[in-house]
Amino acid sequence: MYFCRLMSKGLLIILSICVLLGCSDIDNCTSDSNTSFMVVRFFDFETKESKKVGFRVTASGAADLFGLSADSLAIGLPLDPLDTTGMFLFDSDTNDYSIQVRYNASFSLFDPNCEPSLFFSGLDTLNSSFDSTAIIGIVTNRQLTTNIEVYF
Amino acid sequence: MASFSQTEIPKVKRPKLGFHEAKFGVNLLRSGRTLLGSGKDMHEGELALAFNSWNYVFDFGTEKNERSGTYSYENSGTYFRAGVDRNFVQNPAKGNVLALGLRYARASFDDQLSYTLDNGFGAQDIDLSNTDLKARWMELNFTLRGKIVSQLYTGFTLRWKFSRKVSGEGLLKTFDIPGFGNTKRENATSFDYYLMWRIPLKKTE
Numbered sequence: 001m002y003f004c005r006l007m008s009k010g011l012l013i014i015l016s017i018c019v020l021l022g023c024s025d026i027d028n029c030t031s032d033s034n035t036s037f038m039v040v041r042f043f044d045f046e047t048k049e050s051k052k053v054g055f056r057v058t059a060s061g062a063a064d065l066f067g068l069s070a071d072s073l074a075i076g077l078p079l080d081p082l083d084t085t086g087m088f089l090f091d092s093d094t095n096d097y098s099i100q101v102r103y104n105a106s107f108s109l110f111d112p113n114c115e116p117s118l119f120f121s122g123l124d125t126l127n128s129s130f131d132s133t134a135i136i137g138i139v140t141n142r143q144l145t146t147n148i149e150v151y152f
Numbered sequence: 153m154a155s156f157s158q159t160e161i162p163k164v165k166r167p168k169l170g171f172h173e174a175k176f177g178v179n180l181l182r183s184g185r186t187l188l189g190s191g192k193d194m195h196e197g198e199l200a201l202a203f204n205s206w207n208y209v210f211d212f213g214t215e216k217n218e219r220s221g222t223y224s225y226e227n228s229g230t231y232f233r234a235g236v237d238r239n240f241v242q243n244p245a246k247g248n249v250l251a252l253g254l255r256y257a258r259a260s261f262d263d264q265l266s267y268t269l270d271n272g273f274g275a276q277d278i279d280l281s282n283t284d285l286k287a288r289w290m291e292l293n294f295t296l297r298g299k300i301v302s303q304l305y306t307g308f309t310l311r312w313k314f315s316r317k318v319s320g321e322g323l324l325k326t327f328d329i330p331g332f333g334n335t336k337r338e339n340a341t342s343f344d345y346y347l348m349w350r351i352p353l354k355k356t357e
Contacts, residue, residue, distance in 0.1 A: 036271050062272050078272035081323075107265060107280055108325035111336070112219045116267055116278075 032110040034119035035140045036081070038101070038147040040088075041074040045131040045151040053092065060087040074146065079120050081105035097152060100127040123147055168204060169245055170354065175200045175297070175305060177348030182213065191218040193228075196331075198346055200237075205244050207237040207251060207295075215261075215330035222267060229261020229285070231331030237295055247305060247350045249297035257313075259287040259330045280324040287329045289316040303350040313340040 042051045054070035061080055068075055079086050084104065090097040103120040110117040123138045125148065132151040137144035179196035186193050196213030216228035237253030264281035290313070297307035313332055316339070326335060333340040 059272065080273045080276075081269065081271060081278070082273075082276055105323055106325055107278065107323055109219070109223075109225060109265075109327040112225075112327075113221065116223050116225075116265060116269075118269065118271065 029111060029114035032114065032117050033142045034108075034110070034117045035076075035142055036118040036120070037076040037078045038103075038120065038123060038140050039074055039076050039137075039145065040099070040148045040150060041136075041146045042072075043149055043151045048151070051152075055090045055092050058089045058091070060089075079103055079105070079140075081107070081118055081120075085126060095152075097129045097150075098127070099125060099130060099133065099148070099150065101148070102126050169202070171201060171203050172245060172352065172354045173202045173247060174351045174353060175202075175247070175348040176351075177305075177346045179211075179213070179344050180347050181343070181345045182215075191220075192216070194330075196344070198348065200348070202239070202244060202247075205239045207239055207249065207253070208235075209237055209253065209255070210234050211255075211331075213331055215328075217328045219327075224266045225263065225327060227261060227263040227326065227328040227330070229259055229330040231257060231259035231261075231329075233257040233291065233331065235291070235293070237293065247297070247299055247303075249295055249307065251293075251295045253293045253295060255291035255293055255311075257289050257291060257331055259285075259332065261285050261287070261326075261328075261330050263324065263326050263328070265324050280322070282320055282322055282324055282326060285318065285320040285326055287316065287318045287326075287332060289313050289329075289332055297346070297348065303352075305348045305350055306346065307348075308343060308345045311340075311342045311344065313342070314338075316340075 042053045044051045050073050052071045052073060053068060055068040057066040057068065057075060059077060066075060077088055085100060085102045087098060087100045102124050104122045106119055106121060108117050120140045121138060124135060125133050130150040130152045134149040136146045136149055140147065176199045182194040182196045193216040196211055198209065198211045201208045211233040214230050219225040233255040235253055235255035237251035239249050239251045241248050241250050262283045262285055266279050269276050269278050292312045294310045297305050299305050316332065318326060328334055333342060
């Protein structure tokens, strides 16, 4: 009897706590805030205002060419997870620019039902032919709208 | 002279028992999950030494998790917990336990992830592993044990795990920690159910 009383009191406490904790354990793949690309945003060097541009962007080692329409303010550029540096060439009809960045890749499981999550941290510029650059966010994350600002 | 009658409430004295019993047993839920499959292989044993109203508890376990989908993730290792419980039952000599306790836990493990990724650089085979991972955490435990028959006892432990720290990670951030759970949240909870055998160390009745 004593054991039954102990068990019934205990189970009531357990069930209450489990109900409270269980309610907060709902996730889906789209709530993963990590991103596998960095965001480069364009600015006018003189006015420091956002600048609309049209570029053809090539990443060294990448199979694809990233095209930007003439009124783009920013571009998301993928990084090679098997490397720690990346070179990007920005080609327009009038000017060519380049920027080299370094980073650290990280892999994790956000949720067992989702694809493994890839993100980059420690983002920094090594070289750039833009007039000026500024690192705004060193981690690739959905909550950041900009990783690198380039001024030209 | 006025006289006052005073009713004294007798103070309940807990008997001084010293080291009066040892219990050892297995975690039925963990072994049960292994038998039922689901990519988990986990076992855990517990040893508890009772000293007056205090129980000194040591757990040791092994755990292997295999997860797959568009990827393959494996994680395996061992862990232990050590700590003390305050038993609140009126007569601990009977072996029943209603206790709150604290544990310090450590795990040694490794993990690996394999999958094919296309992040704009063509199909890339990703094979990552961590071979010497360590983790430590603390636990606040609520424990209940009761007698079934003879010296056979059963009961559960509810754990709230906090203050987690993992070291030894490379490019791959670990998902599972043996004995702790997954790393989606900083803290974790778990419910463990034990079957235990009691060995009286003193004649107390």
